[in-house]
Amino acid sequence: MSAESVGGISALPPEQLSEEDAAAELAYLAKEIAHHDALYYQKDAPDISDAAYDALRARNDALEAAFPELIRDDSPSQRVGAAPASGFAKVTHSVPMLSLDNAFSGEDVEEFVARVRRFLNLDADAEVALMAEPKIDGLSVALRYESGRFVQGATRGDGTTGENVTRNLATLADVPKRLNGEDWPEVLEVRGEVYMSKTEFQALNARQAEAGAKVFANPRNAAAGSLRQLDSTITAARNLGFFGYAWGEVSEPLGGTLQEARARLEGFGFTLNDGALYTAAKDAIAFHTDLESRRAGLDYDIDGVVYKVNRLDWVERLGQVSRSPRWAIAHKFAAERAETVLERIEIQVGRTGTLTPVAHLTPVTVGGVVVSRATLHNEDEIKRKDAREGDSVIIQRAGDVIPQVVEVIADKRPKGTKPFQFPDICPRCGSLAVREEGEVAWRCTGGLICPAQAVERLKHFVSRDAFDIEGLGGKHVEAFWIDGLIKTPGDIFRLAAHEAALKEREGWGDKSVDNLLRAIEQRRTVSLERFIYGLGIPQVGEATAKLLARTYRTLDHWREAMAQAADHDSDAYGELTDIDGVGPAMADDIIGFFAEPHNREVLDDLDELLSIEEAAAPQVSESPFTGKTVVFTGTLATMGRKEAKAKAEALGARVSGSVSKKTGYVVIGADPGSKAKKAKELGIPVLTEEEWRDMAGVD
Ligand code: IVH
Numbered sequence: 001m002s003a004e005s006v007g008g009i010s011a012l013p014p015e016q017l018s019e020e021d022a023a024a025e026l027a028y029l030a031k032e033i034a035h036h037d038a039l040y041y042q043k044d045a046p047d048i049s050d051a052a053y054d055a056l057r058a059r060n061d062a063l064e065a066a067f068p069e070l071i072r073d074d075s076p077s078q079r080v081g082a083a084p085a086s087g088f089a090k091v092t093h094s095v096p097m098l099s100l101d102n103a104f105s106g107e108d109v110e111e112f113v114a115r116v117r118r119f120l121n122l123d124a125d126a127e128v129a130l131m132a133e134p135k136i137d138g139l140s141v142a143l144r145y146e147s148g149r150f151v152q153g154a155t156r157g158d159g160t161t162g163e164n165v166t167r168n169l170a171t172l173a174d175v176p177k178r179l180n181g182e183d184w185p186e187v188l189e190v191r192g193e194v195y196m197s198k199t200e201f202q203a204l205n206a207r208q209a210e211a212g213a214k215v216f217a218n219p220r221n222a223a224a225g226s227l228r229q230l231d232s233t234i235t236a237a238r239n240l241g242f243f244g245y246a247w248g249e250v251s252e253p254l255g256g257t258l259q260e261a262r263a264r265l266e267g268f269g270f271t272l273n274d275g276a277l278y279t280a281a282k283d284a285i286a287f288h289t290d291l292e293s294r295r296a297g298l299d300y301d302i303d304g305v306v307y308k309v310n311r312l313d314w315v316e317r318l319g320q321v322s323r324s325p326r327w328a329i330a331h332k333f334a335a336e337r338a339e340t341v342l343e344r345i346e347i348q349v350g351r352t353g354t355l356t357p358v359a360h361l362t363p364v365t366v367g368g369v370v371v372s373r374a375t376l377h378n379e380d381e382i383k384r385k386d387a388r389e390g391d392s393v394i395i396q397r398a399g400d401v402i403p404q405v406v407e408v409i410a411d412k413r414p415k416g417t418k419p420f421q422f423p424d425i426c427p428r429c430g431s432l433a434v435r436e437e438g439e440v441a442w443r444c445t446g447g448l449i450c451p452a453q454a455v456e457r458l459k460h461f462v463s464r465d466a467f468d469i470e471g472l473g474g475k476h477v478e479a480f481w482i483d484g485l486i487k488t489p490g491d492i493f494r495l496a497a498h499e500a501a502l503k504e505r506e507g508w509g510d511k512s513v514d515n516l517l518r519a520i521e522q523r524r525t526v527s528l529e530r531f532i533y534g535l536g537i538p539q540v541g542e543a544t545a546k547l548l549a550r551t552y553r554t555l556d557h558w559r560e561a562m563a564q565a566a567d568h569d570s571d572a573y574g575e576l577t578d579i580d581g582v583g584p585a586m587a588d589d590i591i592g593f594f595a596e597p598h599n600r601e602v603l604d605d606l607d608e609l610l611s612i613e614e615a616a617a618p619q620v621s622e623s624p625f626t627g628k629t630v631v632f633t634g635t636l637a638t639m640g641r642k643e644a645k646a647k648a649e650a651l652g653a654r655v656s657g658s659v660s661k662k663t664g665y666v667v668i669g670a671d672p673g674s675k676a677k678k679a680k681e682l683g684i685p686v687l688t689e690e691e692w693r694d695m696a697g698v699d
Helices: 019-042 050-066 106-120 198-210 219-227 232-237 258-268 281-297 312-318 379-385 451-462 474-482 495-504 510-522 528-534 542-552 555-565 571-577 584-595 597-609 641-650 674-682 689-696
Strands: 090-092 130-136 139-146 149-155 161-163 187-195 241-250 276-278 302-309 328-332 336-349 354-366 369-375 392-397 404-408 442-444 525-527 611-613 629-633 654-656 665-668 686-688
Touching: 019 050, 106 281, 106 302, 106 312, 106 328, 106 641, 130 241, 130 258, 130 281, 130 328, 139 219, 139 241, 187 219, 187 258, 198 219, 219 232, 241 258, 258 312, 276 281, 281 302, 302 312, 336 404, 336 451, 354 379, 354 392, 369 392, 369 404, 379 404, 451 474, 451 528, 495 510, 525 528, 528 542, 528 555, 528 611, 542 555, 555 571, 555 584, 555 597, 571 584, 584 597, 629 641, 629 674, 641 654, 641 689, 665 674, 665 689, 674 686, 686 689
Parallel strands: 525 611, 629 654, 629 665, 665 686
Antiparallel strands: 090 161, 130 276, 130 302, 139 149, 139 187, 149 161, 187 241, 302 328, 336 354, 336 392, 354 369, 354 442, 392 404
């Protein structure tokens, strides 16, 4: 009997099959297993038992062992060991996964509570109950349940899109496959942290070292590496844990308070870390102090405490700003410190020409990571600490922050050291370096001729949050720059013309060049916000790039507006400085960027080479304010100025600080100033706070 004719599995042991029959059976198995994977993971409707599925996998393995030359590219076994980054399907988070703002002191926490009160327009002494929870140092994931069953698990990724790691998450004992009870929302997405215990981490590293495999720097890296495995049996063997602490999409509310929601989640079968509810910030801070003292005794890494507003109606009103919620804050623990020797001070040149002193250190382990370089910030910092080459120093690192030199141990200074002389010429291009009055940084004046600046700008352009070109790291950019292959951003998209030469380069093969060129092609279409961020305009970070993209929507429109904004009396200048976080200094940097002819050439070039996506208009609800400019003046009684602004923007309005002919409405609170008068003179509709609330649909 030929397996091919039946299209199934033969009863014969593999060694008794002909090559032809084995090939046919492997083809059948590849298709069959993929079909059951899809039923199980995507459709949530498996139609065979786990045992029957395991039998299919076992048969596939046995056949491949007997006929290794017949292993197919689409075999389920081939998902093992491929590059993790490209091996997972993408998942778009229906509710973005945010990060948290940090507080480093008790005052920062008090200020957080004060900010919450201001936003909600509460009295200065109004009670704001906070839930305090340990901040787990792992990686965040989203677990989706439909009809009480686990249907999808994803990593955070960039917050908008993550990777589908369902199969791997399903191996965690802390991830319920079915929810307990029956009162769960039809759709429930639970968010939380996947982590590796310290015990498990040490055991894993011991095994890895034994096997001559890579050891992990810390439990968080180990957890991330273990979750992003294409073979879920590896994940299963790593004993990862999961603590739930938040939720994304839910088809019905989980309660009126976080405390209630936490109890529901526990009832469904999730493990939550201990949380404690406090009505006074000072008590919440005491929880932080206590936990920090117990930190070393816990079997998992924590790096602080998260405080969250307990009332969920307030949470809803508070919303988010940029990438962080206004209703939560992470109170970090003090940084970990270590002593080492400062061997040498090197001056690095950044993309905007800033000269940054970097300390080269005798390598030392701080908080589980080996540190060999630390920043010394600037000339004044070196002087203040009197840091010299040869000194013993204390360094610290906190979270992902670049390690810093905290202080010099004066008693240990060797003889013959000299105070560090900050250079007044650029170490890379020899141009004069200057330190402007009132500034802390020395800057290279070489501008476009300075190779360091050019290379740093290109590195920024291809970096993860900008064009994100996989396979084009800093070292490659530098080498390609030196050889004249990439001098401007546009050259990256002309690299394919040098394909043959690239394949000849040392360290590059056909495959890596093909991959690189493919990665570049994929980035020919880019969002306007990534494009703007990638330009590396001084002070323009991701959050501002996003706001600029939303405001101007297309590159053409933005360029036109920036040309007009050169005139500070223009409406275009007003529109620019009305953007959250764009002050006069940043506005000047942006306008200055467009004033430079070379930058305009780069933009023309990129505009021809790329297709830059028009930024989506923010999701707005239709209202009388949609498309209008609204000015708030005077004190509102029922909401803070920021909440009013956020509300108006959610309704599609632009909020401005000044009244002009173009203003749509002026909303007047108590004690309005000259703006109310000006509105009346110009005949612009004026609303009372109540009228505004009515029209905006605030109840
Ligand atoms: S609440 C921002 N609670 O910390 C969305 N986050 O640094 C709500 N984290 O992205 C997060 N423990 O991955 C929350 N108890 C906890 C947490 C926690 C760890 C992580 C989370 C977040 C990151 C921000």
